[in-house]
Amino acid sequence: MSADHTRDPCPVVILSDFGGAFSMGVIGGCFWHGIKGFRNSPYGERTYGSFSAIRARAPVVGGNFGVWGGLFSTFDCAVKGVRKREDAWNAIIAGFFTGGSLAIRGGWKHTRNSAISCACFLGIIEGVGMMLQRVMAQPTIGPAFPEEPMKA
Amino acid sequence: MLSVVRKLPIRAGTRIPLTLSAARPLLTPFALNVRLYSKDEKKHQPILNDDMLARAGVESESQASSEEPKEGGKDDKERSSRRRRRQTSKDLQRERYANYFYAATLFGTFAGVGYMSRDWDSKEEQERLDGANIDSGFAPGAMYGRLTKRLSSLFTFFSEPVFENLLPPPPPEAYRRPLTLVLTLDDFLIHSSWDAKNGWRTAKRPGLDYFLGYLSQYYEIVIFGSEYQMYSEKTVTKLDPLRAYIQYALYREACRYKDGKLIKDLSLLNRDLGKTVAIDVNADSLSLNPHNAIVLEPWDGKPDDTLVRLIPFLEYLANQPIKDVRPILDSFDDKSKIIDEFSVREANLRKQWREDNKDLLARANKPNAGNLMASLMGIPVSSVNKEPKMPLDIIREHGQLQYENLQKYLKENEAKFMEEERKMKEEYGKMTLNKLMTEGIPNPEDIAKAQAEKAKQEADAAK
Numbered sequence: 226m227s228a229d230h231t232r233d234p235c236p237v238v239i240l241s242d243f244g245g246a247f248s249m250g251v252i253g254g255c256f257w258h259g260i261k262g263f264r265n266s267p268y269g270e271r272t273y274g275s276f277s278a279i280r281a282r283a284p285v286v287g288g289n290f291g292v293w294g295g296l297f298s299t300f301d302c303a304v305k306g307v308r309k310r311e312d313a314w315n316a317i318i319a320g321f322f323t324g325g326s327l328a329i330r331g332g333w334k335h336t337r338n339s340a341i342s343c344a345c346f347l348g349i350i351e352g353v354g355m356m357l358q359r360v361m362a363q364p365t366i367g368p369a370f371p372e373e374p375m376k377a
Numbered sequence: 378m379l380s381v382v383r384k385l386p387i388r389a390g391t392r393i394p395l396t397l398s399a400a401r402p403l404l405t406p407f408a409l410n411v412r413l414y415s416k417d418e419k420k421h422q423p424i425l426n427d428d429m430l431a432r433a434g435v436e437s438e439s440q441a442s443s444e445e446p447k448e449g450g451k452d453d454k455e456r457s458s459r460r461r462r463r464q465t466s467k468d469l470q471r472e473r474y475a476n477y478f479y480a481a482t483l484f485g486t487f488a489g490v491g492y493m494s495r496d497w498d499s500k501e502e503q504e505r506l507d508g509a510n511i512d513s514g515f516a517p518g519a520m521y522g523r524l525t526k527r528l529s530s531l532f533t534f535f536s537e538p539v540f541e542n543l544l545p546p547p548p549p550e551a552y553r554r555p556l557t558l559v560l561t562l563d564d565f566l567i568h569s570s571w572d573a574k575n576g577w578r579t580a581k582r583p584g585l586d587y588f589l590g591y592l593s594q595y596y597e598i599v600i601f602g603s604e605y606q607m608y609s610e611k612t613v614t615k616l617d618p619l620r621a622y623i624q625y626a627l628y629r630e631a632c633r634y635k636d637g638k639l640i641k642d643l644s645l646l647n648r649d650l651g652k653t654v655a656i657d658v659n660a661d662s663l664s665l666n667p668h669n670a671i672v673l674e675p676w677d678g679k680p681d682d683t684l685v686r687l688i689p690f691l692e693y694l695a696n697q698p699i700k701d702v703r704p705i706l707d708s709f710d711d712k713s714k715i716i717d718e719f720s721v722r723e724a725n726l727r728k729q730w731r732e733d734n735k736d737l738l739a740r741a742n743k744p745n746a747g748n749l750m751a752s753l754m755g756i757p758v759s760s761v762n763k764e765p766k767m768p769l770d771i772i773r774e775h776g777q778l779q780y781e782n783l784q785k786y787l788k789e790n791e792a793k794f795m796e797e798e799r800k801m802k803e804e805y806g807k808m809t810l811n812k813l814m815t816e817g818i819p820n821p822e823d824i825a826k827a828q829a830e831k832a833k834q835e836a837d838a839a840k
Binding site: 229230233234237308309310312313352355358359362365366 | 535539540543544545569571573576577579605606607608625626627630634637
């Protein structure tokens, strides 16, 4: 059982991951397409252009993110269920499948490349995370004892 | 528009006669080149090739002609050639870069493999990577051996414990407790469960406070959890907010991860293994030190009294003048049922003791000369002629008294301790980004040093 209490346990986490990724995509998409729409609009209509670009495109970005997040979480849970272990390989394998299945309509070659690069990407993320954990880990320091033991 | 374009061809050969007129027959390659160019001099090369036209949405003649239906097996070939032609120059460029990338990857892999299978750099490396039986040299077997050793060392970097000595050296003799008790956290001391209504909830095992408080007088209690510090640290702090019971807490960072199993290596604890008892709920995690291990059933969150029932055995163990706990632990047939086995042994011990001290017991609480003398001298009778007690009970009484004293002391000083804790947090918890960037994270050693200095100053002031 996972000890990370900020996340729900497995089947439920797919839903919350999907929602989290969707909202992340929507927020990011608002910034991205807000600026893009602003820059691409003529003077005088820049605010309007920005908003209409957000309205048209931010949900799409959110949807894309959500699909990725939901799929990744699904695969992650599946891999965890099959392997019955909790380590960095779960995320890497799940990334491999996610990248592959999202690119599957582009043909076998595209699927392969996308799966491998997605797995590499997640491997890097996991590796950096573990490295940070090791760097941040601190040795246990004992209490400082007075040199002369107390006389009873 | 197409016709306009077609009328403006640049002839590949047009400039060439100029260079030819320089007429240097000695430069044969140049002349060869010229001949090549001049060969298709008559073919007009339009400035816009088919790629560009196709991208602009114009169908060129050659494409149009190939669109006509062909028969039989020729059809496939024709189609594939058409597809190839439809690739834009951008596609070609991309393909070329991809090929470069593949070539570089292949080359890098070969170079990496070659580098990893090099001779041992030093004797130390050979020893460190556990390759004593692999020689230096270029025999394929030895090279392969070195390669695998080095490769696996890349991964074990992540799976080995972070530190070589997980705990600081044991305290000076005067402060030392007889034994060290290593406890796992999840599903032994606490249990976390999740439901849709409440989310995650963590339960303390019944009797936990008493267990820790009572045993902390005999044991140096070390929590060795199976989860990351990030997730468990707060729980441990909550179990012992005054830091009176739990001496140290270690987490998953201190574990070794091997073949999907989390292993807690007690030999890294920096403690005498003969004086270490470890309790876990997973046999794998203590598989390196089975003689020190007591592996119990995981707790599922239901009411139980395991912790309290564990106390008599642990108390007994700590009060025996023994050099090594391992043979005693090994003397139990099934260590997962150690509580029951010990209670049987204890009952036998009591029976034996009663048998041995029959006459003492028989004499108790009966009028005798001493009793009479005492009553004459005004000494309470019970203190002279009371029923003799078994050593186990004496120890327990003493322990309970100590426990009560400790509780009283903690209760009296709780506010003070909390205040100190808060002050320390304030002092070291406030990290500005600037400080973090320029000085780095405060080293626990520095903190300890500063604390010691401060304590010394206070002591001097008190004098």
